[in-house]
Amino acid sequence: MANQDNFSIHCQNCSFSHLCLPVALNKTEIESLDDIIERKKPLHKHDKLVRPGDAFRSLYAVRSGSLKSFVNNQDGEEQIVGFHFPGDIIGFDALRESQHQSFTQALETAMVCELPYETLDKMAIQFHKLRHQLMSFMSAEIKQHHDMMMLLNKRTAEERLLYFLAHLSKRFEERGFSHRQFNLSMTRNEIGNYLGLTVETISRLLTRFQKEGIIEVEGKLISIMNFAALDNKLQSMTISSHCG
Amino acid sequence: MANQDNFSIHCQNCSFSHLCLPVALNKTEIESLDDIIERKKPLHKHDKLVRPGDAFRSLYAVRSGSLKSFVNNQDGEEQIVGFHFPGDIIGFDALRESQHQSFTQALETAMVCELPYETLDKMAIQFHKLRHQLMSFMSAEIKQHHDMMMLLNKRTAEERLLYFLAHLSKRFEERGFSHRQFNLSMTRNEIGNYLGLTVETISRLLTRFQKEGIIEVEGKLISIMNFAALDNKLQSMTISSHCG
DNA sequence: CGCGCCTTTGAGAGAGTTCAACTAACGTGG
């Protein structure tokens, strides 16, 4: 084994490989990929993985837990640009300038796999599926942002939050977790920041959705009680929610 | 010459190659790239280049004129996700599903260079700089969308429009056009759609900026009269505007 | 067990939308 076997973790036995770079790779290819990956120590809540200006050397795949990425303006005002869950790849915005462009910070204890980019790029020359997989991830991120523009420009606070919950539910399901009940690893404030709303609005809406019987809220725990009602309220949107 | 020499156009003599794929390629590489490019007939105003669902076979580089890309929801409501000018590459959102995901439509008479993706991908194996350039374009688009989220979530109507004008000005300058005076190829309605505002707001703001002496407006023609005032009003944003 | 920080709820304010009416520019066919 090329690596130090921290935590005895490998792509071959990772339960999220179906969402991650290994998708569509054959056994040999996955082994080669696995060989170049460096497993990092766990990140604790609030630990930063990357900061703007950091030299870009690696992409990161989320192994467990969750993280947020955000950018800052001069005033230090924060804008969250994405939440990351297992199988997601972090760092594509850094390629152009070979410098990371945003902060990425753990929302809870999290583990990531480091993918040294130079090696990955060399391997992508040989393994066509890996190359296409990398492009595919970036493409999905671009498409996701198009949906986001529709959401932020055209949808009400209610629709934004319902979409957010539905999207989370879908992502949990893809990862083998319950889509009916899940814990929010982000605060109400972070949800609002991401959706262009205030904490107060998020709080009020969650209360309202509960009164309407769509969800149940117990602090961070969300249970979706009425998928039909949720889908119904979202029907006119048709924003796909298939990617990271 | 591999192609039909429509309009006798080649990367070697294209005045936007410094912004386009050829950046950083050497003479031989540019010639190879040029060989695979198919020049298309000019698009006329309102002609569509691609539609959602179209099979993805090629990326397109803007050669002249300008275009908009937009997505639709079920109700047919339109959300513009980007404006394209010479040197820009169109179609990265299509890679993941091998289908185009958005409409791209000419805002005025425009010409594009078609880049057959399969061939481009093969060439990218050999020419590392070309591969990196492709990744770099996608990375820039992702970063651009992060800035957009900050703009849409945190900034007032005034700041959004000023940013839009400053960004346009910068893009024209990069392309060798005047950054002081330019024609808007998009309508007020399209600007508003892109920025999450209504036509009326755009119109009122342009009038106000003119009264304040920042710009002069004559229909589609915008002249920036006071860059200092413009920059001053944008100072707290620090949203980079360096990409397509 | 005490101090953050997170969350909830209420009341008031405001930025931008909506609705409406009018004008200007465009292009098409008679």
Add this chain to the structure above:
DNA sequence: CCACGTTAGTTGAACTCTCTCAAAGGCGCG
């Protein structure tokens, strides 16, 4: 080349969704 219909742009007035400000409660963590 003009009449006409259509699309684009401007301006005003009223409205509303969400924000801001304020205060209190609760959960979690050291």
